[in-house]
Amino acid sequence: MKNAILALEDGRTFSGRAFGHSGTTSGEICFNTSMTGYQEIITDPSYRGQIVTMTYPLQGNYGVNPEDAESSSPHVRGFVIGELCEIPSSWRSLQSLADYFDEHKIIGIEDIDTRALTKHLRDKGAMRAVISTELSEDEAIQAAKDAPSMEGSDFVKEVSTEKDYLWEGESRLWTIPSVTTNQVGNYVELPPVKYRIVAYDFGIKWNILRSLRQSGFEVEVVNSRTPATEVLAKNPDGVFLSNGPGDPAALTYIHEEVKQLIGKLPLFGICLGHQILTHCFGGSTYKLKFGHRGGNHPVKDLRSGKVAITAQNHGFATDDSSLPDYIEVTHVNLNDQTVEGMRSTKDPVFSVQHHPEAAPGPNDDKGFFDEFIALIESSK
Numbered sequence: 001m002k003n004a005i006l007a008l009e010d011g012r013t014f015s016g017r018a019f020g021h022s023g024t025t026s027g028e029i030c031f032n033t034s035m036t037g038y039q040e041i042i043t044d045p046s047y048r049g050q051i052v053t054m055t056y057p058l059q060g061n062y063g064v065n066p067e068d069a070e071s072s073s074p075h076v077r078g079f080v081i082g083e084l085c086e087i088p089s090s091w092r093s094l095q096s097l098a099d100y101f102d103e104h105k106i107i108g109i110e111d112i113d114t115r116a117l118t119k120h121l122r123d124k125g126a127m128r129a130v131i132s133t134e135l136s137e138d139e140a141i142q143a144a145k146d147a148p149s150m151e152g153s154d155f156v157k158e159v160s161t162e163k164d165y166l167w168e169g170e171s172r173l174w175t176i177p178s179v180t181t182n183q184v185g186n187y188v189e190l191p192p193v194k195y196r197i198v199a200y201d202f203g204i205k206w207n208i209l210r211s212l213r214q215s216g217f218e219v220e221v222v223n224s225r226t227p228a229t230e231v232l233a234k235n236p237d238g239v240f241l242s243n244g245p246g247d248p249a250a251l252t253y254i255h256e257e258v259k260q261l262i263g264k265l266p267l268f269g270i271c272l273g274h275q276i277l278t279h280c281f282g283g284s285t286y287k288l289k290f291g292h293r294g295g296n297h298p299v300k301d302l303r304s305g306k307v308a309i310t311a312q313n314h315g316f317a318t319d320d321s322s323l324p325d326y327i328e329v330t331h332v333n334l335n336d337q338t339v340e341g342m343r344s345t346k347d348p349v350f351s352v353q354h355h356p357e358a359a360p361g362p363n364d365d366k367g368f369f370d371e372f373i374a375l376i377e378s379s380k
Contacts, residue, residue: 002133004109006080007140009128009147012120016111019084020101022133024140026147027051027077029129030315031118033294036062037360038097042079042106043070045159045203046271046313048245049150050077051129055118055294057082063093064100070205070359074101075159075245078131079108080117107131125289126150126315150315151287155245156254156272159203160224167199167209167219193218195237195376200224202244202254202272207359212240215369225253228260238266238376241273243355248275248285248316255279262347266379268372269351271314274342277351281344283322288338291315292354295361298334299354301341307334310354311361317353318342348379 004018008029031053032041038059041052059081079101088096101108109131121127128147130140194216199209201221212219220234224244231239239261259280261267269277275285292312299310318339320329331341331352343350356365 004107004131004133005135005137005140006109006112006117007130007132007135007137007144008120009141009144010124011141013137013141014112014117016109018131018133019098019108019110020079021105021107023107024130024132024135024143025051025078025107026128026130026143028126028150028315029053029080029121030126030291030293031055031114031121032313033296034311034360035295037295039064039068040070040207040359042074042076044205044313045071045075046205046243046245048075048155048159048203049153050245051080051131052076052078053080053112053114053117053121054082055114057114058085059083060097061085061088062090063088064095064097065090065092066094067092070207071159074104074106076106079106080112080114080131081108081110082112082114084108084110107133121290126287126291151247152250153246154250156202156224156251159245161201161221162223164220164222164226167213167221169206169210169213190214191216195373196220197238197240198222198231198234198236199240200226200242200254200258200273202242202276204242204244205355205357205359207357208242208270211357211366211369215373226257228257231261232264236265238268238372240372241267241269241276241351243271243273243313245272247287248272248279251276251279262344262349266348266372266375267350268368268375270357271353271355274351274353275314275316275318277342277349278318278323281327282324283327284319285316286319288315288317292333292335292338295358297354299331299340299365300334301331303330308364309362310340310356310365311358312354314353348375350375
């Protein structure tokens with residue numbers, strides 16, 4: 001392994017050892033508090049343009065396998081960990097994390113005090129960073145300062161599908177065998193299709209598509225630049241707005257198309273889709289100090305009083321004071337009171353900031369997919 005340096009734009013540096021690829025990479029550095037799920041995190045398109053720090057110290061211990069991917073390739077700019085497990089132990093593992101990074105030219109750095117780094121980011125806020133096996137300390141700090149800012153960025157254009165497609169995915173659902181069903185092996189049959197929807201791909205996770213199909217939706221995935229007229233011409237039962245990377249305020253071309261769908265079809269948004277709806281309603285978003293990323297965030301449903309533990313991955317949030325009177329805030333984050341869900345009292349539209357499909361994370365709030373079905377049925 002080569003020696004490597006992690007340099008932050010404020011001048012803080014950490015020394016470690018590179019794994020996977022070598023060279024230099026830059027991006028906004030953030031941290032994720034999930035204890036498992038590194039493969040899902042690495043392949044989540046919402047991390048485009050970011051260097052991810054894992055707060056749990058040991059990574060790579062169960063290897064990599066295609067069934068746990070959230071897209072066709074990794075999207076992180078770099079990966080910061082305490083310790084790399086070089087010999088994974090799982091019957092599902094097909095490749096080590098180091099070999100996977102080498103194949104996809106991703107730079108990882110280990111032997112980092114991730115506790116100290118996380119505390120620094122919580123105190124100072126998210127910032128630009130560089131991982132390098134070739135730059136000096138001063139050069140790496142300058143490279144971090146010169147890296148583009150996340151604010152004003154449009155990474156959606158880099159991760160959205162170029163060709164529309166019908167999600168077929170798995171023909172069956174992988175699950176833990178149950179003695180209470182007639183399940184054979186590790187799979188159960190999917191339910192029949194009840195409704196057809198169009199899903200805008202702003203960086204959609206495969207587990208969102210899996211969850212929609214498991215809930216009874218047939219899903220046609222379209223590019224982020226698809227005009228509203230083309231979506232309406234498909235005559236779907238509803239429209240889904242996906243998660244994705246970057247600054248939601250920079251996506252004005254998407255706002256204009258989604259505005260034309262409101263009131264004409266039921267809409268459901270997750271994460272970036274939620275933030276896009278905020279702008280479509282005339283509201284605004286702002287950058288959080290260090291974002292919400294992990295699988296342990298408490299969210300309260302203001303309608304029922306129920307609290308769910310949720311998976312999150314976002315660096316921007318909705319300004320609730322900017323929302324019009326006909327938008328009801330339905331969910332809040334109990335850590336900082338930020339908006340976690342909203343709905344229109346005029347039109348069949350609702351959204352959540354967190355990830356009910358998790359991957360990785362808890363499934364406390366997976367019922368939102370059934371809520372989308374109920375919204376479609378009540379709108380007919």
